[in-house]
Amino acid sequence: MRSFYWLVCLMLLLGSVGLDKPVAAQIPTAQGGLSVESATLRADAVRMKFDPLSQRMLLLSMTGNITSFDALGGNQRVSSFYQASDHGTPSPVLGMDIASDGTIYLVGNDAASTPGHNIGVVRRGIPDGNGSHVWETVFVTEPYPRSGTAFDHNMNAIVLSPDEQMLYVNSGSRTDHGEVQNGNGQFPDAREVPLTSMIIRVPADSKNLSLPNNAEQLSAAGYAFADGVRNSFSLAFDANGHLYGTENSGDRDDHEELNLLQEGAHYGFPWRMGLTDTPMQFAGYDAASDLLLNPNALAVQGGHFYTDPSYPAVPSSIQFTDPILNLGPDANLYRDPLDGIIKDASLTGEPIASFTSHRSPLGLVFDTDESLADPYKGDAFVLSWTGPESGLLGSFEGEGEDLLHLTFESGGSGNAMTVQKLVTGFQNPIDAELLQGHLYVLEFGSGSRVWKVSFPGNVGSDVTIPAQALRLDIFPNPLARHINLTIHSPISAQYTVDLLDVTGRSVGKLFEGFLTQGDHHLSRYLERTPAGVYLLSVQSESGERLVKKIVVTRSR
Numbered sequence: 001m002r003s004f005y006w007l008v009c010l011m012l013l014l015g016s017v018g019l020d021k022p023v024a025a026q027i028p029t030a031q032g033g034l035s036v037e038s039a040t041l042r043a044d045a046v047r048m049k050f051d052p053l054s055q056r057m058l059l060l061s062m063t064g065n066i067t068s069f070d071a072l073g074g075n076q077r078v079s080s081f082y083q084a085s086d087h088g089t090p091s092p093v094l095g096m097d098i099a100s101d102g103t104i105y106l107v108g109n110d111a112a113s114t115p116g117h118n119i120g121v122v123r124r125g126i127p128d129g130n131g132s133h134v135w136e137t138v139f140v141t142e143p144y145p146r147s148g149t150a151f152d153h154n155m156n157a158i159v160l161s162p163d164e165q166m167l168y169v170n171s172g173s174r175t176d177h178g179e180v181q182n183g184n185g186q187f188p189d190a191r192e193v194p195l196t197s198m199i200i201r202v203p204a205d206s207k208n209l210s211l212p213n214n215a216e217q218l219s220a221a222g223y224a225f226a227d228g229v230r231n232s233f234s235l236a237f238d239a240n241g242h243l244y245g246t247e248n249s250g251d252r253d254d255h256e257e258l259n260l261l262q263e264g265a266h267y268g269f270p271w272r273m274g275l276t277d278t279p280m281q282f283a284g285y286d287a288a289s290d291l292l293l294n295p296n297a298l299a300v301q302g303g304h305f306y307t308d309p310s311y312p313a314v315p316s317s318i319q320f321t322d323p324i325l326n327l328g329p330d331a332n333l334y335r336d337p338l339d340g341i342i343k344d345a346s347l348t349g350e351p352i353a354s355f356t357s358h359r360s361p362l363g364l365v366f367d368t369d370e371s372l373a374d375p376y377k378g379d380a381f382v383l384s385w386t387g388p389e390s391g392l393l394g395s396f397e398g399e400g401e402d403l404l405h406l407t408f409e410s411g412g413s414g415n416a417m418t419v420q421k422l423v424t425g426f427q428n429p430i431d432a433e434l435l436q437g438h439l440y441v442l443e444f445g446s447g448s449r450v451w452k453v454s455f456p457g458n459v460g461s462d463v464t465i466p467a468q469a470l471r472l473d474i475f476p477n478p479l480a481r482h483i484n485l486t487i488h489s490p491i492s493a494q495y496t497v498d499l500l501d502v503t504g505r506s507v508g509k510l511f512e513g514f515l516t517q518g519d520h521h522l523s524r525y526l527e528r529t530p531a532g533v534y535l536l537s538v539q540s541e542s543g544e545r546l547v548k549k550i551v552v553t554r555s556r
Contacts, residue, residue, distance in 0.1 A: 041544065042472055043442055045442060047442075059442070094154060102133075106123045116183050116184075144193050145183055153231040153549055156233050236364040250273060324354065332356060363441065372457065383430070403441065406418075484521065496539050535547050
């Protein structure tokens, strides 16, 4: 049942929480002439990285377990590599990178040992020459205040510099947009703190460092690389040694970001997201008239947008660095703050920096060794985690759960890019890895898998995700009493459909029986189910499982 707990945690962590909309029909095709095939049957992981020592693809779960599969040999079987107890990194474990010699770096979070606080931990596994690793601590942070809300983004992404001399770690925010989050009264008037919303940099050979929750000390020691990032869950270097990070903005309909991360730069948070100033910093702000607030958003429902005369002013020493501009043609929808209408920036010319609101851009990779043929050679790719079932992204029709191709304006590192959608139909894709001219895409969740995307030498036909996978559509969502399910069964098998609360405890069984291969439609009444957020679990007798969130708005 613990896997369901982590599923909900990640939904909160990536900012995709909101009352769900009805699931839209899946976009059937995308440009590219690529081919897509399954690389694993099950994944259940949050990070994916190729290990050059074992020659296997490693998958990291939020609980800290590491599994692997033979990507080079085409074997879909996933086997155990390390248990969490083997390396001792506290969960949730949210980051992984691997050096060229097979040294493994993990990012964990200890929210248990000091009540109300988080402790960021980076651990390193050094190959011992006998097929195992010797584990040691790179750094541990001083305990710093958690908000005790969905906006605790923790420490997550980690990446080695190209020369493998430095480590870069993202420490996410503890607020949605800089509002007061006092941790149920434990931290009066607390907003962001020195160890949150920043990129940390430490020497890769560091051992047992202690990072203070003090801005001056972090800066003096060289550990504060960049500031003003809300949650850069994906970090990657390009071929020129430039560091980029994808950025998940807040519950307001602000743009999601792609940033060129530079030492000493500030990227705006909490005062700016995308190219939009956070309105709560201004006198007379009225949330009721803010057309970029979605009533489905958790921060709106929690009353976290309000008139705030004590909101800190931007320090005079800070100059913001803007995100990369999206020149289109894709992933550039926006909600107009003047009329509340969703528009296409490709048609209006409105500058977008960098992606449609609430996409949750993840899995950033660069073709650093130019292993791909034109028109992809040397370019970047990014995934979008959130799908159309989200109450936040759902109104931006045709967005999310896809693979995007990014081409920088200058052909390399620049301040603008074109964005083209390549593949649609993933389910919460969360990480990607380029390996020998193939892009491996990791989906998140206990029913997830890894897909292998192959790039052709010539652009041609369209592509969609193969139908040979367990799929689930839900309508309506949110729902009052009645729910319709469409289950696509890739094989004829015995299935169970369970309704669970957000901790994974069973609320009721909606179906148990045999389904033939193909689509099956089920209707159920939930008139006795109290209002709230639930998980719908579909599981086959072979163990393949798919979990989706539903919202019951009222009981009858």
